[in-house]
Amino acid sequence: MGRRVSASHSMDPSTAMTQEKAIIIGAGPAGLTAAYELLMRTGIKPVVIEKSDCMGGISRTVNYKGNRIDIGGHRFFSKSDRVMKWWLQMLPLQASEHGPAAVRYHSMEPENASSASAPDPAVADRLMLLRPRKSRIYYLRRFFDYPISLSKDTLLKLGLWRTLKIGASYMQSALFPLKKEETLEEFFINRFGRELYRTFFKSYTEKVWGVPCNRISAEWGAQRIKGLSVWSTLLHALRKLVKGSGGGIGQKDTQTSLIEEFLYPKFGPGQMWDEAARRIKEMGGEILTGYRVGRILTDGWRVKAVEACEAATGRTEIFAGDYFFSTAPVQELMRSFDVAPPRNVLEVSDGLVYRDFITVGLLVRSLRIHDGTAQGKKLIGDNWIYIQEPDVLLGRLQIFNNWSPFLVADAANVWLGLEYFCNESDEIWNLPDDRVVALASGELSKIGIIDAGEVLDSTVLRMAKTYPAYFGTYHRFAEIRAHVDRYTNLFLIGRNGMHRYNNQDHSMLTAMMAVDLIAEGETDKTGLWEVNTEWDYHEAKRNVR
Numbered sequence: 001m002g003r004r005v006s007a008s009h010s011m012d013p014s015t016a017m018t019q020e021k022a023i024i025i026g027a028g029p030a031g032l033t034a035a036y037e038l039l040m041r042t043g044i045k046p047v048v049i050e051k052s053d054c055m056g057g058i059s060r061t062v063n064y065k066g067n068r069i070d071i072g073g074h075r076f077f078s079k080s081d082r083v084m085k086w087w088l089q090m091l092p093l094q095a096s097e098h099g100p101a102a103v104r105y106h107s108m109e110p111e112n113a114s115s116a117s118a119p120d121p122a123v124a125d126r127l128m129l130l131r132p133r134k135s136r137i138y139y140l141r142r143f144f145d146y147p148i149s150l151s152k153d154t155l156l157k158l159g160l161w162r163t164l165k166i167g168a169s170y171m172q173s174a175l176f177p178l179k180k181e182e183t184l185e186e187f188f189i190n191r192f193g194r195e196l197y198r199t200f201f202k203s204y205t206e207k208v209w210g211v212p213c214n215r216i217s218a219e220w221g222a223q224r225i226k227g228l229s230v231w232s233t234l235l236h237a238l239r240k241l242v243k244g245s246g247g248g249i250g251q252k253d254t255q256t257s258l259i260e261e262f263l264y265p266k267f268g269p270g271q272m273w274d275e276a277a278r279r280i281k282e283m284g285g286e287i288l289t290g291y292r293v294g295r296i297l298t299d300g301w302r303v304k305a306v307e308a309c310e311a312a313t314g315r316t317e318i319f320a321g322d323y324f325f326s327t328a329p330v331q332e333l334m335r336s337f338d339v340a341p342p343r344n345v346l347e348v349s350d351g352l353v354y355r356d357f358i359t360v361g362l363l364v365r366s367l368r369i370h371d372g373t374a375q376g377k378k379l380i381g382d383n384w385i386y387i388q389e390p391d392v393l394l395g396r397l398q399i400f401n402n403w404s405p406f407l408v409a410d411a412a413n414v415w416l417g418l419e420y421f422c423n424e425s426d427e428i429w430n431l432p433d434d435r436v437v438a439l440a441s442g443e444l445s446k447i448g449i450i451d452a453g454e455v456l457d458s459t460v461l462r463m464a465k466t467y468p469a470y471f472g473t474y475h476r477f478a479e480i481r482a483h484v485d486r487y488t489n490l491f492l493i494g495r496n497g498m499h500r501y502n503n504q505d506h507s508m509l510t511a512m513m514a515v516d517l518i519a520e521g522e523t524d525k526t527g528l529w530e531v532n533t534e535w536d537y538h539e540a541k542r543n544v545r
Contacts, residue, residue, distance in 0.1 A: 022518075023306055023319050024048045025293050026327030028057025029504040030494030032276045033086070034325045034511035039283045041519050046280065047319060048287040049308050054270070055277045055287075057327070057494075058357075058466055059504050061270030064459045066409030068268045069361050069417055071463060073384050073398050075133065076263035076272075078505035082512065084263075090275050091128045091265055095120045121266060121406070126275065128263045129404055134381050137200055138397075139388035141448050143369075146386060148192075148200050162199070169195035184470075185213035187221035204388050207395040208421045209355060211471060220470040220501060266406050269504070291317075293328065296336045303490045323518060324487075325511070327494035329354065329465050330480060345483045351473030352499055356429060357466035359398075360418040360440040363457040364450050367414055379414060392443040393428065395421050413456060418444065424464060433460040468499040485525050491517075493528070506531050 022038055024031045027050035035046035054060045062069040078084055095118040119127040137144040142157050155163045170193030177190045184205065188197040205213055265271035277287055288308075295307040297318070305320040326333050334341055334349035341349075371380050385397040398417030400407040408415045418440045422429050428436065437458040445452040477499060484492060491514040492498050494507040502510070509531045517525065 020044045020323070021321040022046045022323040022325060023321035024325040024327075025306065025333075026050060026057065026494065026497070027052075027055050027273070027277065027287060027289070028327055028494055028507070029059050029273065030327045030497060030507040030511045031325065032056075032273055032280065033508040034491075034493060034515060035280045035285050035287075036276055037512055037515040038518075039280060039285055041515060044323065044518070046285040047321065048280070048285065049291045049293055049306070049319065050287065050289045051292045051311070053289045056270045056273035058463055059269040059273060061268030062461060064361055065457065067361065067363060067415050067457075068400065068407040069359060069459075069461065070268045070398065070400065070403055070407070071359055071461060072357065072419070072466070073396075073403070073417075074264075074269040074504060075383075076128065076265070076269075078503075080505060080509060083505045083508055086508065087263060087272065088128065090272055090279075091126055093118055093128045093263070094130060094266075125266055126271075127266055129266055130261055131264045131383075131403065132261055132381070133383060134402070135384050135386065136382055137204075137386045137388050138447070138449075139200065141389070143385075144200070148196065158199075162195075166193060166195045166199065169193035181218050183214045184216040184218055184221050187218040188213065200388060203390045204386050204395060207387075207393070208467070209469060209471070210421065210423060215471050217470040217474060264404055266404055268404065268407055294336060295338055296324075296333070297338050298487070301486050301488060303487055322489065324490045325497075325514060326490065326492050327497040327507075329468075329496040330492070330499045333492075333497075334480065334484075341483050345479055348473045348476045348479050352477075353469035353472035353474070354465040354496075355467035355469055356422055356424050357463040358420040358422060358428065358436065359461045359463070360420070360436060361459040361461070362416045362418060362437075362441060362444070362450075362455055364414050364416060365412075365454045365456060367450055369449050387447070389447050392447055393420055394440070394443045394447075395419050397444075397449070416444075416450075421467070429462065436460045465496060468496060468501060470501070474499070481529065488523055491525065491528065498529070502531075 020043065022034070022044050024034055024046055027048050031048055031050075032055065035048050038044045038046045058071050059074050060071065062071065076087055078087075121127060121129060135146045137146045137148065140157070144154055144157065145151065148154065158166070173189055173191075173193040178186050181187055181190055185197070185202075188201050188205075192201065202213060205216075209216055281287060290311045291308040292311060293306050293308045294316075296303055297305040297307060303321075303324045305318050306324065307316060307318055309316050328336075331349050331352045331354070334346060340346065367380065369380060379401055380399065381402060382399055383402050384399070387394045387397060396419040398419065400415040400417060401411070405411060420428060420440075428439070431439070437455075437460060441450070441452045441455050441458070444450045480499075484490060493510040493514055495502045498510065500506075510528050513528050513531065514525075517523065517528075
């Protein structure tokens with residue numbers, strides 16, 4: 001029998017004394033979504049414990065002298081109507097100035113919302129913008145479409161000989177695909193051919209992960225880009241010719257990498273999670289910042305409390321609860337249990353690998369590259385650019401002006417985010433900030449994107465354990481899952497919580513589904529582990545509220 005869902009979020013003192021609690025480790029998208037859903041759908045009080053003083057995890061926004069940084073770039077797009085409506089309930093869509101597409105998005109808003117009263121970005125701050133998507137590959141000091149298309153422009157830039165090799169290689173893979181597809185390299189070759197893989201995928205992917213593609217599980221490709229191929233790209237282009245741009249409200253018939261527009265908070269992704277945190281506290285939830293969870297206290301196969309240390313005072317506090325959610329890195333969580341997991345489980349968790357991340361913010365007067373248009377001579381239209389050049393460490397380049405013009409303090413300048421993928425043991429991670437900036441500006445100058453003398457200001461951000469890796473002991477992760485799932489009131493959610501390379505909407509869905517289980521009195525957590533990229537998220541299989 002399912003648990004009773006409360007009709008009201010207000011509690012009288014006597015009720016508050018017996019109110020059930022949920023302890024949530026981490027105030028990223030998954031943790032905050034779980035807290036909000038608990039308040040909206042149950043009588044359980046959430047207590048969120050966050051080690052930093054920021055909301056949103058890697059989806060937060062960093063404000064540097066009025067110039068805002070989106071760490072990693074977060075397009076607000078999902079094939080889940082549930083997530084889209086959740087976002088638009090938090091931040092309404094801007095006034096419709098984009099025609100029919102904007103009207104389609106307005107139809108996703110909650111029933112009590114009205115597109116007629118949609119806010120104007122020029123005067124309102126709490127809103128979502130509707131933004132065009134553009135991303136390209138930078139290779140051979142030239143731009144190529146992403147996802148890669150075998151267009152006339154692409155073929156001319158590649159040259160006849162390289163084009164012939166790519167074509168022959170693709171035909172060979174199409175006619176005689178590799179029978180075993182265990183590694184990411186084999187995954188790419190089967191969809192793009194060996195030559196196209198080497199040209200446009202190998203260098204960037206190995207920058208991201210720091211290991212050869214033949215050492216990475218094909219599961220990463222299956223989760224992130226399983227629907228993407230030369231054929232799907234060509235079909236998308238044909239669809240555009242027949243139907244024109246746009247499509248359904250959620251662009252559900254379009255691969256995620258091919259979407260043409262997305263939602264974006266006016267002041268970056270952190271605005272979404274600051275708003276969620278505000279509402280959670282307003283409804284009676286607690287969010288404690290500056291606390292690091294050190295121990296998980298158990299009673300048989302139930303968690304009874306967590307022990308956390310407040311960084312500012314060094315004081316240790318015990319937080320008892322009825323339900324527990326963890327978005328902490330699995331490797332850290334498994335070493336926190338008061339009763340140690342079996343040796344094989346610890347062996348797997350200790351062998352999990354994470355990739356770390358550095359963003360260098362560069363404020364520049366102008367770019368050397370342009371699109372050949374009047375606007376392009378000042379600012380190209382890309383949200384981000386994949387740097388495929390093998391002679392630099394730089395992996396990806398964000399142009400924050402194109403995410404939202406409100407991320408930039410002075411529109412006369414260009415605000416860039418240079419992304420480096422590394423390990424905490426790497427030299428670049430441990431360099432002083434001024435040397436990291438010198439490296440970044442030097443590399444952008446070397447490949448012809450800026451003049452180093454055009455740099456006006458800079459900042460460096462380091463984010464540990466940003467990307468859970470699909471190598472190391474990951475192939476044995478089922479041993480961890482089997483052990484942790486035995487704790488009936490513990491739910492692992494989110495990217496690091498599940499050691500899965502989730503987008504923020506997938507992380508949110510794991511939180512929503514965990515609350516579904518609690519609200520319905522169910523204990524089978526199988527559905528949580530099945531939330532995956534490019535999938536309709538069980539919406540056809542279960543009636544989600």
